[in-house]
Amino acid sequence: MAKQMTEMLKGTLEGIVLAILSEQPAYGYEITARLRDQGFTDIVEGTVYALLIRIEQRGFVDVTKVPSEKGPPRKVYSLNAAGTEYLDEFWRSWAFLADRIGRLPRHDRDQKEEGS
Amino acid sequence: MAKQMTEMLKGTLEGIVLAILSEQPAYGYEITARLRDQGFTDIVEGTVYALLIRIEQRGFVDVTKVPSEKGPPRKVYSLNAAGTEYLDEFWRSWAFLADRIGRLPRHDRDQKEEGS
DNA sequence: TACCGGTACCCGGTGACACTGAGTAGCAGG
């Protein structure tokens, strides 16, 4: 993926992870796998863990240590009230930005996908 | 605007400016004004000029000095071939990201909040 | 003349973020 992605992900990756956690609690290794699954093949573990530590220190998630039979104990993150609110703000910012960018002079090649 | 915007704009602001330039050449002061016009009220001149210098050094734009009757000469930036290609890549990255984010859970709250 | 405000551009420093590349540790199987 283009180098542009790296910069674009700033700010959005956080929201993406928060959104994943809003569905159900998860731990770092799992989140990394799920991100890869969803197409973000270039995102490595180190990035995700650093992000998780950040949102933990900001108080957006609650953490529970759960033993694993296959390795070190898992740190399971679950979104709390503050995190939910922050995620909400993320969606508002995203909606704003996406709207403005959607209005930019189109590059001709417009692809519309009728939603399933 | 939320602090989230600052991070979200990283990478995208560049694309936004490039997209503006793809429509027609423009100079810094004008671009700043146009951004404000389009809702990016928090973006200050310094940010735009720094960005313009960057994309100039990367060879995405051609620059022409045009005298102004109202102040210092204008540096008019116009997108060149490399810039066009880079902008194209920006759109691809954006489409990818917007698509993934669109698939995230609990995105359904695209209420517009007016009033208050 | 002296000053103010609009036009137009530039710069050094800051904080935040994703990335790099390495490391620790537990467990299972060849």
Added chain:
DNA sequence: CCTGCTACTCAGTGTCACCGGGTACCGGTA
């Protein structure tokens, strides 16, 4: 034993938007 998977950690790097200044040119007003 040693590889490979699971699972987490961490110091250092580069890039970006932001901050808060500054320079300079010009027209209008007091």
